[in-house]
Amino acid sequence: MKVVFLDIDGVLVTEHYLLQLEQNRHSWRDKQGHAHFCPRCLANFEQLIKQTEAKVVLSSTWRFFLADTVGVPEFFKSREVKFKIYDVTPTLLFSSKKMSEQPTRGEEIQSWLNVHPKVTHYCILDDDPRILPEQKPYWVRTSFRYGFTKSKLDKALYILAI
Numbered sequence: 001m002k003v004v005f006l007d008i009d010g011v012l013v014t015e016h017y018l019l020q021l022e023q024n025r026h027s028w029r030d031k032q033g034h035a036h037f038c039p040r041c042l043a044n045f046e047q048l049i050k051q052t053e054a055k056v057v058l059s060s061t062w063r064f065f066l067a068d069t070v071g072v073p074e075f076f077k078s079r080e081v082k083f084k085i086y087d088v089t090p091t092l093l094f095s096s097k098k099m100s101e102q103p104t105r106g107e108e109i110q111s112w113l114n115v116h117p118k119v120t121h122y123c124i125l126d127d128d129p130r131i132l133p134e135q136k137p138y139w140v141r142t143s144f145r146y147g148f149t150k151s152k153l154d155k156a157l158y159i160l161a162i
Contacts, residue, residue, distance in 0.1 A: 001055060001116075001118045001119050001120060002052050002053065002054035002055065002119075002120065002121040002122065002123075002160050003054055003055050003056075003057055003086075003116075003119050003121070003122040003123075004048065004049065004052075004054045004055070004056050004057070004122070004123050004124075004125060004156070004160075005057050005059040005089065005109050005112075005122065005123070005124045005125065005126070006045075006056055006057065006058055006059060006060060006125055007059055007060045007105075007125060007126040007127065007128060007142075008058075008060040009035075009060065009061075009127070009144060010126070010127030010128075010142050010143060010144040010147060011041065011045070011060075011125045011126065011127065011142050011147050011148045012037040012038060012041050012042055012045060012147060012148065013035045013036070013037060013038065013147070014038045014041060014144065014145065014146055014147035015144050015145045016038070016145055016146055016147075017036070017037075017038035017039075017040075017041075017147075018035060018036070021036060034075075037079065037081075038147050040147075040149075041147040041148040041149070042081065044148045044149065044150060044152070044153040045083070045125075045148050045153075046081065046082045046083060047153060048153055048156050048157065048160075049082070049083040050082070051157060052157065052160045052161075054121075054123070054160060055086035055087070056083050056084065056085050056086055057085075057086055057087045057088065057089060057112060058072055058085050058087075058088045058089070059088075059089045059105060059108060059109055059112075059124070059126065063088040063089070063091075072085050072088055073085050087112070089105075089108040089109055089111070089112045090108060090111050090112060091108070104130035104131065104132075105124075105126060105128050105130050105131055106130060106131035106132035106135050107132065109124060109131070109132075109135065110132055110135070121159070121160050121161075122138055122160075123138055123139075123140060123156045123159045123160050124138055124139045124140065125140050125142060125148060125152070125156065126139065126140075126141065126142065127141065127142045127143055127144050129141065137159070138159055140152050140155050140156045140159065
């Protein structure tokens, strides 16, 4: 099974697109108060999923305020995207009040992988660098400015084809 771990901000939500909306006097938030997805980044992501038939696992902090795995699919369905959310990464318990000692995105992803042994290939789409060293070959680092660009799509396709 192929899996794509999806962050939202910096992958599908970009500063560049939100500023464009603002400059054209459009709201950068939808009726529920969530930021709009960049159409170009969304098209690139949908192409990745279509070409690889990968399952989408939401690793974004958006999973917290979208409630649970029932709320998450409904949110994406309301956005009329061409993919489904297969699952979300677990929320690991905080063991300390220090921010530097909180679980990282990479640890959450590893926790999910540990209980899904049928994963043969995976790719992490994220602008957050807090991933584990052994995950770096599978990481496509995006930027909040431009998100999931064509060059990032090409890298993700390569990673999932290995």
